[in-house]
Amino acid sequence: MARPTPLSGFPEWRPDGRIVEQHILDTLRRTFELHGFAGIETRAVEPLDQLLRKGETSKEVYVLRRLQEGADDGGADARGDQLGLHFDLTVPFARYVLENAGHLAFPFRRYQIQKVWRGERPQDGRFREFVQADIDVVGAGELPYHYEVELPLVMAEALGELQAIGVPPVRILVNNRKVAEGFYRGLGLSDVDAVLRSIDKLDKVGPDVVVQLLEAEAGATRTQAMACLELAAVSGPDTSVIQRVRDLASAYQVTSELLEVGLVELEALITAAAVRAPGVVVADLKIARGLDYYTGSVYETVLVGHEQLGSICSGGRYDTLASDGTTTYPGVGLSIGVSRLVSRLLNADLVRASRSVPTAVVVAVTTEEGRAESDAIAAALRARGIPAEVAPAAAKFGKQIKFADRRGVPFVWFPATTESTRADGTVVPAQPDQVKDIRSGDQVAADRASWMPPAADLWPTVSAVNP
Amino acid sequence: MARPTPLSGFPEWRPDGRIVEQHILDTLRRTFELHGFAGIETRAVEPLDQLLRKGETSKEVYVLRRLQEGADDGGADARGDQLGLHFDLTVPFARYVLENAGHLAFPFRRYQIQKVWRGERPQDGRFREFVQADIDVVGAGELPYHYEVELPLVMAEALGELQAIGVPPVRILVNNRKVAEGFYRGLGLSDVDAVLRSIDKLDKVGPDVVVQLLEAEAGATRTQAMACLELAAVSGPDTSVIQRVRDLASAYQVTSELLEVGLVELEALITAAAVRAPGVVVADLKIARGLDYYTGSVYETVLVGHEQLGSICSGGRYDTLASDGTTTYPGVGLSIGVSRLVSRLLNADLVRASRSVPTAVVVAVTTEEGRAESDAIAAALRARGIPAEVAPAAAKFGKQIKFADRRGVPFVWFPATTESTRADGTVVPAQPDQVKDIRSGDQVAADRASWMPPAADLWPTVSAVNP
Numbered sequence: 001m002a003r004p005t006p007l008s009g010f011p012e013w014r015p016d017g018r019i020v021e022q023h024i025l026d027t028l029r030r031t032f033e034l035h036g037f038a039g040i041e042t043r044a045v046e047p048l049d050q051l052l053r054k055g056e057t058s059k060e061v062y063v064l065r066r067l068q069e070g071a072d073d074g075g076a077d078a079r080g081d082q083l084g085l086h087f088d089l090t091v092p093f094a095r096y097v098l099e100n101a102g103h104l105a106f107p108f109r110r111y112q113i114q115k116v117w118r119g120e121r122p123q124d125g126r127f128r129e130f131v132q133a134d135i136d137v138v139g140a141g142e143l144p145y146h147y148e149v150e151l152p153l154v155m156a157e158a159l160g161e162l163q164a165i166g167v168p169p170v171r172i173l174v175n176n177r178k179v180a181e182g183f184y185r186g187l188g189l190s191d192v193d194a195v196l197r198s199i200d201k202l203d204k205v206g207p208d209v210v211v212q213l214l215e216a217e218a219g220a221t222r223t224q225a226m227a228c229l230e231l232a233a234v235s236g237p238d239t240s241v242i243q244r245v246r247d248l249a250s251a252y253q254v255t256s257e258l259l260e261v262g263l264v265e266l267e268a269l270i271t272a273a274a275v276r277a278p279g280v281v282v283a284d285l286k287i288a289r290g291l292d293y294y295t296g297s298v299y300e301t302v303l304v305g306h307e308q309l310g311s312i313c314s315g316g317r318y319d320t321l322a323s324d325g326t327t328t329y330p331g332v333g334l335s336i337g338v339s340r341l342v343s344r345l346l347n348a349d350l351v352r353a354s355r356s357v358p359t360a361v362v363v364a365v366t367t368e369e370g371r372a373e374s375d376a377i378a379a380a381l382r383a384r385g386i387p388a389e390v391a392p393a394a395a396k397f398g399k400q401i402k403f404a405d406r407r408g409v410p411f412v413w414f415p416a417t418t419e420s421t422r423a424d425g426t427v428v429p430a431q432p433d434q435v436k437d438i439r440s441g442d443q444v445a446a447d448r449a450s451w452m453p454p455a456a457d458l459w460p461t462v463s464a465v466n467p
Numbered sequence: 468m469a470r471p472t473p474l475s476g477f478p479e480w481r482p483d484g485r486i487v488e489q490h491i492l493d494t495l496r497r498t499f500e501l502h503g504f505a506g507i508e509t510r511a512v513e514p515l516d517q518l519l520r521k522g523e524t525s526k527e528v529y530v531l532r533r534l535q536e537g538a539d540d541g542g543a544d545a546r547g548d549q550l551g552l553h554f555d556l557t558v559p560f561a562r563y564v565l566e567n568a569g570h571l572a573f574p575f576r577r578y579q580i581q582k583v584w585r586g587e588r589p590q591d592g593r594f595r596e597f598v599q600a601d602i603d604v605v606g607a608g609e610l611p612y613h614y615e616v617e618l619p620l621v622m623a624e625a626l627g628e629l630q631a632i633g634v635p636p637v638r639i640l641v642n643n644r645k646v647a648e649g650f651y652r653g654l655g656l657s658d659v660d661a662v663l664r665s666i667d668k669l670d671k672v673g674p675d676v677v678v679q680l681l682e683a684e685a686g687a688t689r690t691q692a693m694a695c696l697e698l699a700a701v702s703g704p705d706t707s708v709i710q711r712v713r714d715l716a717s718a719y720q721v722t723s724e725l726l727e728v729g730l731v732e733l734e735a736l737i738t739a740a741a742v743r744a745p746g747v748v749v750a751d752l753k754i755a756r757g758l759d760y761y762t763g764s765v766y767e768t769v770l771v772g773h774e775q776l777g778s779i780c781s782g783g784r785y786d787t788l789a790s791d792g793t794t795t796y797p798g799v800g801l802s803i804g805v806s807r808l809v810s811r812l813l814n815a816d817l818v819r820a821s822r823s824v825p826t827a828v829v830v831a832v833t834t835e836e837g838r839a840e841s842d843a844i845a846a847a848l849r850a851r852g853i854p855a856e857v858a859p860a861a862a863k864f865g866k867q868i869k870f871a872d873r874r875g876v877p878f879v880w881f882p883a884t885t886e887s888t889r890a891d892g893t894v895v896p897a898q899p900d901q902v903k904d905i906r907s908g909d910q911v912a913a914d915r916a917s918w919m920p921p922a923a924d925l926w927p928t929v930s931a932v933n934p
Binding site: 005045085368403459 | 469474479480485489500502503505506509510514519529531532533536562570572576586596606611613739742791823824825839849852853855857859870
């Protein structure tokens, strides 16, 4: 087999990069669990018709086929049900809720950290296989607004925890579909989807093109289009944005109950966020989230200084996350693009692991006959929670130290030796167990039953490259 | 959407089942890391031609196709390279080693915990999508035998740790391909694969059919077939099995250098295992591992009392795990079938989680206006590592307690109240923060800055149903 090359769009990390990713996943999981979210994992596949329900995403789906399908099997797949890989964690979660509704307690809070697949053309930060970390709360029949305040704040906390390892701070941009829809309808624009679709392109194509789009696709007059652009230009970290929207509505003689409901909600979110996550949450009235079926709050998140990377954490409120015909399940949630974040951290060399293996101590082997003794030392260290492995061969100690050094392992342990006599008659005295810090070169006698490495060396640490 | 039904072969767990699975994954990971194995994760897909290299597994592969392939894209996939989902973690690991060889330090120890997919007909304990947890050590050019002793002992330790939560003990059955091959060749049977394939069916079809198979497919005489069966019948926990094989070889006038090398290796493994994992490792000369390309030790593992479930942890030594034409990479490893294990634990109700959510404390809400105070209490608890969530609504306290009870959450926290006066003039005195253990009903004043739940209640625990 010739040396294989990476597949574009299917990122993989080397062992030290995986330590960074794993640290991030562990941090997210801990924050989610501290907030009472239950972890679930769904299968990677869903029936194709369920994946295609929204239509727009059809080109992204990977369809599965068993290689010998049909040839060897007239039974299991005879219905011809096609399966595809899930392209997000929301569709499978909605299905899981319906399937298990009788066994879940609502409102149900869950987190879910899994890979998803999309057959899009790969770009920087856009992959065909990537990890998402989602939190959602779903209610049966109803879901109070306060969850729309809580969930972005949980993400603010989770992403904020990552600053300790050198992840840049985040800015969570929030908007409310009711504000946008109320304003557009109040202006006289009835094709709200078309307006949202046009506004969603603002960052990409600029205001002039958006005005043309609004006229061509949403049937807007120049005045209506300008009003939409003015709304999209409103942003700010405090509740003064609410007054600015009200002023704008007055100026364009827009009156709308929906707009007013949306503004009250948005104000509540900004007010709570100013207390619980100061400086993180910013109202930004241009956030549209394209065609996703959000009905209230919408969220996007940028990494400060890396805004061009796009959103690393997005979501919003659905009035109908799922429905079985009898009960409707509204939900609100956000999804972190973990692979997008990790690829930036690693490729821009922002964050690094202190070593490439868990091992804190390599136990040297004096002779192959004495390997059992080295095994026993390693076992004694592990029993006290110290990651340890035994050297691969009874090579010269210099080579065994190099084995540790290449992996960034900080300590090498030398087993005790008994008194021996060289061929020339020199007596080599007995030595106790010794441990060497190979960074400083310090070597000291050590007791396998009590020695501990410094806490910072026990496990690999992850930190900013230039803190 | 009508209520969906599960897909056969694609297991999913409810939140309390996922806590059991997650606990097992955490335990395995910790053991692997204590032994210095670096975690990696590979993409879910491999080029189809790589997946089909061994031929025998072709019917199991799921092939991927982008739904709009060809229609919208003349570029990225123009080569027509087909991708399939990996059916194990060994093929991707071998590819990862070749792809990253210049950046890895050998011998390279890695663990990998991921889903794999096989389009086989689903059965009890046999799934189309399932989680494997693998450890392997791979060398560049050479890999000393002692790793064939070490790796099953790491698995013995990892699986042994699970007994604390009620997982039955395991028995690791070991054999050595050199023993089998040396014996068969010494007998005059040259089609070793055909013999192994026949012997591999022993448990399924019984000795009489195996004798017929050996005659029909391996060209064995009745005497040769009986000798193979006699070898397969040898098993035992100590090195007496080595002598029994030697006696058998003598009786059939088999002399083979390969057999002798294999017996020395097998003896070393049994001897070390008797010291380091007493009672767990058993030599069993019928273990063949079918057509996998093992060249030395082979391993299978049964759950004691659940032998009919099949092996839950298998593997062996490959002299050529991977090769780039210049360097050959030998390896040895084992793979735990996590989903097979977890499905048995849950379906047979052997192991249970103490609750279905991480939450230790539900903070009650007195009035919706006072929700911010409940949020602040929950934040104070979380800041000290206590998983806490706030009740969904300012309902009657009885209803809020029921919310906690339905999830198995042990504590409900009632925010302090100030003195108030009822309509009838009764003065209700101020109350401090209080916490109720809803199992005992005990309710006491508590300080949000210092109260801790008992350690056993802090996080969900996992334990045997009938310990």
